[in-house]
Amino acid sequence: xxxxxxxxxxxxxxxxxxxxxxxxxxxxxxxxxxxxxxxxxxxxxxxxxxxxxxxxxxxxxxxxxxxxxxxxxxxxxxxxxxxxxxxxxxxxxxxxxxxxxxxxxxxxxxxxxxxxxxxxxxxxxxxxxxxxxxxxxxxxxxxxxxxxxxxxxxxxxxxxxxxxxxxxxxxxxxxxxxxxxxxxxxxxxxxxxxxxxxxxxxxxxxxxxxxxxxxxxxxxxxxxxxxxxxxxxxxxxxxxxxxxxxxxxxxxxxxxxxxxxxxxxxxxxxxxxxxxxxxxxxxxxxxxxxxxxxxxxxxxx
Amino acid sequence: xxxxxxxxxxxxxxxxxxxxxxxxxxxxxxxxxxxxxxxxxxxxxxxxxxxxxxxxxxxxxxxxxxxxxxxxxxxxxxxxxxxxxxxxxxxxxxxxxxxxxxxxxxxxxxxxxxxxxxxxxxxxxxxxxxxxxxxxxxxxxxxxxxxxxxxxxxxxxxxxxxxxxxxxxxxxxxxxxxxxxxxxxxxxxxxxxxxxxxxxxxxxxxxxxxxxxxxxxxxxxxxxxxxxxxxxxxxxxxxxxxxxxxxxxxxxxxxxxxxxxxxxxxxxxxxxxxxxxxxxxxxxxxxxxxxxxxxxxxxxx
Numbered sequence: 001x002x003x004x005x006x007x008x009x010x011x012x013x014x015x016x017x018x019x020x021x022x023x024x025x026x027x028x029x030x031x032x033x034x035x036x037x038x039x040x041x042x043x044x045x046x047x048x049x050x051x052x053x054x055x056x057x058x059x060x061x062x063x064x065x066x067x068x069x070x071x072x073x074x075x076x077x078x079x080x081x082x083x084x085x086x087x088x089x090x091x092x093x094x095x096x097x098x099x100x101x102x103x104x105x106x107x108x109x110x111x112x113x114x115x116x117x118x119x120x121x122x123x124x125x126x127x128x129x130x131x132x133x134x135x136x137x138x139x140x141x142x143x144x145x146x147x148x149x150x151x152x153x154x155x156x157x158x159x160x161x162x163x164x165x166x167x168x169x170x171x172x173x174x175x176x177x178x179x180x181x182x183x184x185x186x187x188x189x190x191x192x193x194x195x196x197x198x199x200x201x202x203x204x205x206x207x208x209x210x211x212x213x214x215x216x217x218x219x220x221x222x223x224x225x226x227x228x229x230x231x232x233x234x235x236x237x238x239x240x241x242x243x244x245x246x247x248x249x250x251x252x253x254x255x256x257x258x259x260x261x262x263x264x265x266x267x268x269x270x271x272x273x274x275x276x277x278x279x280x281x282x283x284x285x286x287x288x289x290x291x292x293x294x295x296x297x298x299x300x301x
Numbered sequence: 302x303x304x305x306x307x308x309x310x311x312x313x314x315x316x317x318x319x320x321x322x323x324x325x326x327x328x329x330x331x332x333x334x335x336x337x338x339x340x341x342x343x344x345x346x347x348x349x350x351x352x353x354x355x356x357x358x359x360x361x362x363x364x365x366x367x368x369x370x371x372x373x374x375x376x377x378x379x380x381x382x383x384x385x386x387x388x389x390x391x392x393x394x395x396x397x398x399x400x401x402x403x404x405x406x407x408x409x410x411x412x413x414x415x416x417x418x419x420x421x422x423x424x425x426x427x428x429x430x431x432x433x434x435x436x437x438x439x440x441x442x443x444x445x446x447x448x449x450x451x452x453x454x455x456x457x458x459x460x461x462x463x464x465x466x467x468x469x470x471x472x473x474x475x476x477x478x479x480x481x482x483x484x485x486x487x488x489x490x491x492x493x494x495x496x497x498x499x500x501x502x503x504x505x506x507x508x509x510x511x512x513x514x515x516x517x518x519x520x521x522x523x524x525x526x527x528x529x530x531x532x533x534x535x536x537x538x539x540x541x542x543x544x545x546x547x548x549x550x551x552x553x554x555x556x557x558x559x560x561x562x563x564x565x566x567x568x569x570x571x572x573x574x575x576x577x578x579x580x581x582x583x584x585x586x587x588x589x590x591x592x593x594x595x596x597x598x599x600x601x602x
Contacts, residue, residue, distance in 0.1 A: 012376040013342050037372045038339050041314050061404045063375040067368075071338045074364040075313040092404040099400060103362045103393040105443050142406050 001026045001149070001203050001301035003226070006042035008267035008293035010210075010232050010246075011064055013037050018295050019064035020268060022228070023048055024149055024205060027130040032056045033147060033207050039068035040075050046296060050076065051083060055126060057133070058089030059209060060144035066093070070100050073108065081110045088115040088125050088133075090143045117145060122220055136220055138211035140245045146208035148221060154199040156192070163195040205301055206261070209268050212241060213251040218259045226301045227261040228293065230268035231279050237270075249279040253286035263301075267293030302327045302450070302504050302602035304527070307343035309568035309594035311511075311533050311547075312365055314338050319596050320365035321569060323529070324349055325450055325506060328431040333357045334448060334508050340369035341376050347597060351377065352384060356427060358434070359390030360510060361445035367394070371401050374409065382411045389416040389426050389434075391444045418446060423521055437521055439512035441546045447509035449522060455500040457493070464496040506602055507562070510569050513542060514552040519560045527602045528562040529594065531569035532580050538571075550580040554587035564602075568594030 002025040007018025019036025023043075030052040032039075043050065058066045066089065076085065085108075087093065094114040101107055115125060117135060126133040129152070136146035155177040163176065167184040175182050181192045206221040209230035221227060232246035241247060249266055256264035264287050266279050273279075276292055283290040291299065303326040308319025320337025324344075331353040333340075344351065359367045367390065377386065386409075388394065395415040402408055416426060418436060427434040430453070437447035456478040464477065469491060473483040482493045507522040510531035522528060533547035542548060550567055557565035565588050567580050574580070577593055584591040592600065 011379050013339075013372070015342055015346050037369070038314075038342065041316055041339065045316050061401075062407070063372055063401070063405060067372045067375075068338070071314070071364055071368045074368075078312050090404075092400075096397075096401055096404065099393075100362075100364070100397055103391075103397065103443075104364060106363070142404075 001151075001205055001225070003205065003228075003265075003299040003301055004046055004048070005267065005293045005295060005297045005299075006039055006046065007036050007295055008269065009295075010230075010268045010270050012271070013064075014271070016295070017271070018042055019067075020209060021068065022207070023053075026149060026203075026205075027151060029055070029131060031133070031149065034059055034065040034209075035069040035072060036064045037067040037071075040072045042295070043072075050079060051081065053085075054083060055086045055133075056088070057125070057147050058087065058093060059138070059146060059207070060140060060142050061090050061092060061096075062142065062210070065210070069093075070097055073097060073101070073112070074104075074106060076110065077106060077108045081108075084111045084113060086113045086115060086126075089117065090145075091116045091118045118143065122148075134220075136206060136208060136217055138208060138217065139214040140210045140212065144210060146206060146211065146217070148204060148206050148224070150204040151202040153202055156196040156199050159195050159197055166190050166195055168195065203301055208255075210246060212245040213247050213254070215255065215258065218255060221255075221259045221261065223260055223262075225262045226265060226299065227256055227259065227263070228265045228267060229255055231266040231283070232268050232270045234273065234278055234282055237272075249282040250286060253283035253290065256283075256287045256290075263289045263291055263299075265291045265293050265299060302452075302506055302526070304506065304529075304566075304600040304602055305347055305349070306568065306594045306596060306598045306600075307340055307347065308337050308596055309570065310365075310596075311569045311571050313572070314365075315572070317596070318572070319343055320368075321510060322369065323508070324354075327450055327504075327506075328452060330356065330432060332434070332450065335360055335366040335510075336370040336373060337365045338368040338372075341373045343596070344373075351380060352382065354386075355384060356387045356434075357389070358426070358448050359388065359394060360439075360447060360508070361441060361443050362391050362393060362397075363443065363511070366511070370394075371398055374398060374402070374413070375405075375407060377411065378407060378409045382409075385412045385414060387414045387416060387427075390418065391446075392417045392419045419444065423449075435521075437507060437509060437518055439509060439518065440515040441511045441513065445511060447507060447512070447518070449505060449507050449525070451505040452503040454503055457497040457500050460496050460498055467491050467496055469496065504602055509556075511547060513546040514548050514555070516556065516559065519556060522556075522560045522562065524561055524563075526563045527566060527600065528557050528560065528564070529566040529568060530556055532567040532584070533569050533571045535574065535579055535583055538573075550583040551587060554584035554591065557584075557588045557591075564590045564592055564600075566592045566594050566600060
């Protein structure tokens, strides 16, 4: 999995401070997560091929998370896109997009599929042989979901020498990778574990923004390889969280610790702080592995 | 009048190539003309005070001319704006903006006035003692207006020495500036022209984008001090104008010549051309005074 941060600042876009958008590359997919104003320019800046974006996940309908969506859809149209585009987001997103396309007489020449969300329990949005994407219900001023991207259990690795020694014909190798015991050329049953190795671990990425401190998410994101959790504020401004339904860096770290995730990535910083390292410092008092999101930064998960 | 180009490129935003937006400073007003995606960042880049923007004129509902509007309105809200904001644009613009504010539960704490347009004849949109703003009906794929910004006739200038010599009491000076003959302290009637000078010329700026070649606009923009006329294409691509309802640099120059404007400013360039100077060269074969718009460029009109 490779995560590229296109924007990680809260509220209003500034020069060199983009609102939320991320690209997650996993098992051949390129998932776009949120799409603040200017995301299409950020995609160009970091050389993400537009044609590879086929699924866009929108957490909630605050502008800093989706005002760039209509522009991206229009640009796809102008570039002559033909591939389907799937958009997952809160109920209402379809009306917003279609109204604008209608009034500009700019119907897309590709198929646009809207998957509107209004459930408050985790919901499977996407599944293929290798990956699933599920909503993570969050707690914010408007209806909001995070997203959990999970690799399915991978194939076992063939111990090629051991398999040859055991006289297994190569036509059975795929079965071995799938975990089956197989018969060798003499007709003897060979135990799978004697000729295969453990698969690479399946990875998972939990995106949780925007949200107030919400421990209810912990069971769902347990042991995620990486967790992006918003940290709009530092503890010194914790009193602002109640009204705005945002979190502090410390609160993000508490969630990371309880969920025993691999790495905590902080982002969605309020513009009031000059020194980002304070977020890391505050979170590290609670949790051992903390990274700071920055526009353009890549994370290998 | 001072015109600042925030963006002058057609269609899709790129790094360092912003879609259409301009700021016109005239007689204490700061008018925003069109508002493509990223306009709020461009306003910050060129240090335009957000609080001075009170009137926004939207030519048409293609994305490269208004996708930045909802973001700007939201940012005004987040910054605690209290001043009224007036938005002039095609019918439908109110529905687009209000739908998004409703779904994000982000009602503005300032008053938002929509002036929706659907007339095909020039319409007065704004007037005070010094300035008028009128629509210029254009010809495009969707309903589109340009905008004509006109200073009213200015006051005559007092010839202070001549007025003193003529024994005119200073309480009559304002009357003199307004063009009246007045009596002096001896009761003699003094002819206005003997104690005043011609006023500074009144300036006007015509913004015409997007539009096909449309000579019907010529009478309305006659003798404008400056004309911004779109030139999406060069003549070598004139065949694309019919379908897209855009103009070439040459066509823009023909309009400028027929209207006998002071200066022609070209913009809304298609991304297919590397060398902008070709637009200037082509237009200069028809018209004597041609300037090229560039993001961030200022024009004294």
